Structures are given as structure tokens and as C-alpha cells.
Amino acid sequence: MAVNRMSAEPQPGSADRNAWTLPATEEVATGVYRIPLPMPGDNLKAVNVYALEQPDGLTLIDGGWARAEARAALEIGVQTIGAQLTSIKRILVTHAHRDHYTLAVILRREFGMPIALGAGERASIEALTSTNANASFGSQMQLLRGAGAEKLARIVESQAVYVNPKTDGWEVPDEWLDGGTIEAGGSELKVVPTPGHTRGHLVFADLGRGLLFSGDHVLPHITPSIGLETVASPSPLTSFLASLALVRTLPDLRLLPAHGPVAASSHTRVDELVTHHDRRLAEIGEAVSTLGEHPALPIARQLGWTRHRRHFDELDVFNQMLAVGETIAHLDVLIRSGLVRERAEGELTLYSAVSS
Structure with a gap:
């Protein structure tokens, strides 16, 4: 693909x-x-x-x-x-x-x-x-x-x-x-x-x-x-x-x-x-703030997917995999921007908002 x-x-x-x-x-x-x-x-x-x-x-x-x-x-x-x-x-x-x-x-x-x-x-x-x-x-x-x-x-x-x-x-x-x-x-x-x-x-x-x-x-x-x-x-x-x-x-x-x-x-x-990704970064940052410390899957489940804003559970397996990967990619940018922090817990990576 x-x-x-x-x-x-x-x-x-x-x-x-x-x-x-x-x-x-x-x-x-x-x-x-x-x-x-x-x-x-x-x-x-x-x-x-x-x-x-x-x-x-x-x-x-x-x-x-x-x-x-x-x-x-x-x-x-x-x-x-x-x-x-x-x-x-x-x-x-x-x-x-x-x-x-x-x-x-x-x-x-x-x-x-x-x-x-x-x-x-x-x-x-x-x-x-x-x-x-x-x-x-x-x-x-x-x-x-x-x-x-x-x-x-x-x-x-x-x-x-x-x-x-x-x-x-x-x-x-x-x-x-x-x-x-x-x-x-x-x-x-x-x-x-x-x-x-x-x-x-x-x-x-x-x-x-x-x-x-x-x-x-x-x-x-x-x-x-x-x-x-x-x-x-x-x-x-x-x-x-x-x-x-x-x-x-x-x-x-x-x-x-x-x-x-x-x-x-x-x-x-x-x-x-660029505009699309700016909006997506803002949306994911808001999801992290709302959820508190969580791994990427619950964050991805907070988002709408496709132009129809489908729920994560409506996606097929391949597109669920893509959705998680896309969420992690955006979280990486937010970490580099100083807006989100990550912490390892076993094999999990947990994300949380950085307080202003």
C-alpha cells in the first residue's frame, strides 16, 4: 500500500x-x-x-x-x-x-x-x-x-x-x-x-x-x-x-x-x-490533554478517521494499523515541539501533555 x-x-x-x-x-x-x-x-x-x-x-x-x-x-x-x-x-x-x-x-x-x-x-x-x-x-x-x-x-x-x-x-x-x-x-x-x-x-x-x-x-x-x-x-x-x-x-x-x-x-x-497536519497536530494535542497519560491506541480512538470522521472501530485491520502509526508520528512531532512528553512503562510508550 x-x-x-x-x-x-x-x-x-x-x-x-x-x-x-x-x-x-x-x-x-x-x-x-x-x-x-x-x-x-x-x-x-x-x-x-x-x-x-x-x-x-x-x-x-x-x-x-x-x-x-x-x-x-x-x-x-x-x-x-x-x-x-x-x-x-x-x-x-x-x-x-x-x-x-x-x-x-x-x-x-x-x-x-x-x-x-x-x-x-x-x-x-x-x-x-x-x-x-x-x-x-x-x-x-x-x-x-x-x-x-x-x-x-x-x-x-x-x-x-x-x-x-x-x-x-x-x-x-x-x-x-x-x-x-x-x-x-x-x-x-x-x-x-x-x-x-x-x-x-x-x-x-x-x-x-x-x-x-x-x-x-x-x-x-x-x-x-x-x-x-x-x-x-x-x-x-x-x-x-x-x-x-x-x-x-x-x-x-x-x-x-x-x-x-x-x-x-x-x-x-x-x-x-501543511494545513491538514497542523489541524491534526492540534487535534491530537487536545486528545492527549483530555485523556491524561495514555499510550497511542486510546489517543487514536479519540480521533475521527477519513474525511467522513469514522470511528476507529469502523476501520479495517490495515487502516487501524495506519491510524495508530499516524497518531504516533504526530505525537513524535508534538514531543519535539515540547508540547507532549513520553515515558516508557514496560513495552508501552505513554504520552502526556506538558503543562504550560
Whole structure:
């Protein structure tokens, strides 16, 4: 799963809000094409892969999920612009989630094109390619137990999917990226590390054409999940907010997200995300003050989830796990701001308000 669908962010009101997921190649700028690839069984429905034309073939930004349906859609998509899968010369991946990375690995096995990934993803890739059995997002179990959600942790463990690197499409990339610039599609891409969604997330800014390939860092209609990855990040929301501030210093660019339609203004969406998290921090701070000293689970149960403000008990197991993780991420920011304190009691972490 790539993003948190529980946010209170603005949503399109029309019946065709999922039109962007339909199998149609869209030229979003001269020589730049959006190709949505299906994600069977996932509520996100699709992930956008971007193909950049250049004299010797194509550069892809993101690779998609290693599913037969996605590979077939990508093949049709590149054929629509007069190319073949053999035309792909390189794949730049925004982060190491399955819907962005694993099809790139499958294509590399078949055709040999190199893959580049953010250097911050090393720890997760090492875990995912290990000979030891690793559960996807296994770091979440420890968070759940520290939050007082032992029952939920046991359920998550019982449903955990264990990674098989050979069949699931996990391998080390050819190149680790950590900033700088890359020539691609007849233009220069600025590589911007944006940790938060994952510790090694990247965005690619095409300043010449006024485009931001934002991966899952900035999405037009939903709020990215924070720190949902194989190896946990320290205070991922702190990193995410700093990354939003960094992207806000770039020129206002057209937003080319991994999930959702192209949007006109990166600045507008960044501002909306910052406002959302400011409100959520205030809400969680109030819940801590009201409850007194408690672990994260009771705090999460005080909050409304999704734009419909659903109770925690109305969420499925996966989204309950996300809700607890999001609550902890916000509590970490409040601790760093001096508004909340934490205290360990056995395996639990207890939170309380700091008196003014």
C-alpha cells in the first residue's frame, strides 16, 4: 500500500473522480506521457508511470507493481506512443514500495535497463532482499505493541505477507541517488530527496518544463501515509513536513503525482497538506490533554478517521494499523515541539501533555 486513504483532505465531488485510473496514455507535456497501471485488489486502483521521450528511447519515472495486468498495461501504453518495452533505457524510482519498484525489477531481468533509487532506501532494500523471511511493513508490529494495541498486532502478524525477493520483484538497484541532476527526456531533472513517506523518497523536478514528478510525497486528493516501510524511520512526520517545506521552495510546478490526476500547482497542494497536519497536530494535542497519560491506541480512538470522521472501530485491520502509526508520528512531532512528553512503562510508550 502506498498512501493513507484516511485523511481529511479535499476530495473531488464528481462521479468521475477515478477517471485518472482508466487505461489511457495522456501526454501531459511535450514528450512526457502519463501511463496509469492497474493495482488489482488495491483501493488505490492505479499508479501513474511517466514515460519521457528521448532520442535513444524512453526514461520511466516509477515502474509499477509486478503484476501481469500492470506489465500488459505498460506495454500497451508505450506502444501508444510508438515505442516498445525494449525502448526503455532507464527507470528512475521515487521510492521502494511495491507499486513503484517491483515491476521495474521484473523489466530489468528481461531487458536489462538500469534502475535508480533513493539512497535512503538502502536499509529497506537490504531487508527485502535478505535471505531471512521479512514481513512487508514488519516494523509496524513493534509500534502497535508500544501503542497498547497487542490484539491488533497479533491480527496484523497473522495476516502478514512475507516477501519472496525472487517472485515479488525485490533486488538492489543499479544506482543509488542522493540529490543532484539527471539528464532525461531531453531535459534536466533536479533530484530532490524528500524523506517522510519513506526514508529514501525522491521527487524529480523538471524546472525547464515546469513539472514536478512527485511520487507519493505530494498527492492531489489524499494524504500520503508516513513511515509505512520495512525498516522504521525516526520521527517520519518531522521528516515529511521538512520535505514539504523544501518542495515549497521550488518554483510552483505542475504536479505529476503517482496516484491521482495531474494538478496545476504544487504550491497549492503543499499548503493544503501543511494545513491538514497542523489541524491534526492540534487535534491530537487536545486528545492527549483530555485523556491524561495514555499510550497511542486510546489517543487514536479519540480521533475521527477519513474525511467522513469514522470511528476507529469502523476501520479495517490495515487502516487501524495506519491510524495508530499516524497518531504516533504526530505525537513524535508534538514531543519535539515540547508540547507532549513520553515515558516508557514496560513495552508501552505513554504520552502526556506538558503543562504550560
